[in-house]
Amino acid sequence: MRIDVVTLFPEMFQGFLEGSLLGAAQKAGLLDIRLSNIRDFATGVHRQVDDRPYGGGPGMLLMPGPVVDCVESVLADAPASQPAHVAMLTPAGRPLTQQVAEELASRERLVLLCGRYEGFDQRVCDTLAADQISIGDYVLSGGEVAAMVVIDAVARLLPGVLGDEQSAVDDSFSGTDRLVEGPQYTRPREFRGLRVPDVLLSGDHGQIAAWRHKQALAATSRRTSPTTGQPTQTS
Numbered sequence: 001m002r003i004d005v006v007t008l009f010p011e012m013f014q015g016f017l018e019g020s021l022l023g024a025a026q027k028a029g030l031l032d033i034r035l036s037n038i039r040d041f042a043t044g045v046h047r048q049v050d051d052r053p054y055g056g057g058p059g060m061l062l063m064p065g066p067v068v069d070c071v072e073s074v075l076a077d078a079p080a081s082q083p084a085h086v087a088m089l090t091p092a093g094r095p096l097t098q099q100v101a102e103e104l105a106s107r108e109r110l111v112l113l114c115g116r117y118e119g120f121d122q123r124v125c126d127t128l129a130a131d132q133i134s135i136g137d138y139v140l141s142g143g144e145v146a147a148m149v150v151i152d153a154v155a156r157l158l159p160g161v162l163g164d165e166q167s168a169v170d171d172s173f174s175g176t177d178r179l180v181e182g183p184q185y186t187r188p189r190e191f192r193g194l195r196v197p198d199v200l201l202s203g204d205h206g207q208i209a210a211w212r213h214k215q216a217l218a219a220t221s222r223r224t225s226p227t228t229g230q231p232t233q234t235s
């Protein structure tokens, strides 16, 4: 899979992309992540990329020209057999869920467009007809951190990226039931008086699977209300 990130701040991705999982995936040739700087497509002596919103209001907007030119230069570097899926990171987008991550991971090419300032000029959305993704109902200073969240969630779903192929299938929000995982334990058997549940030491895999399923159902219902779908747990 190839992922192109279009951003004003490519340097924000450096440490992140060198990190263990993504660094190894790129070395192994499973993932090819490239960074493009919107600033390289700025025109004029001041290389300006932002301007004040028409109609007034606070802050600055990214100018549509450099953004669209940068995305189009990335798209031009794609064979017709591998059309890229363009996704803009914006708080107005559809919420990122495990299902959305799976959908993005099924693409061969992804372009992630990071906004800054107060957001994008509407004509960027109109011109690119891009997917729009938000990582939650809170405001970030820019789309870069959100793009890193998307890359992390997507990369670990690619075949061969995780050591153990089953672990992505067993994850919270995965599989057909989309439950969160229940409690898990490792050694020691007793920690500060808290003991590992006997069933996990029983060696009875049928019993263990049944216990885990029951725990996952309980953890899932603790965390979301069946009526509102909103979290019910505050601690």
Ligand code: 6GU
Pocket: 088, 089, 090, 091, 115, 133, 134, 135, 136, 137, 138, 139, 140, 141, 142, 143, 146, 147
């Ligand atoms: Cl994708 N961008 C920004 N700026 N803020 C956000 C977001 C994205 N998702 C949630 N908040």
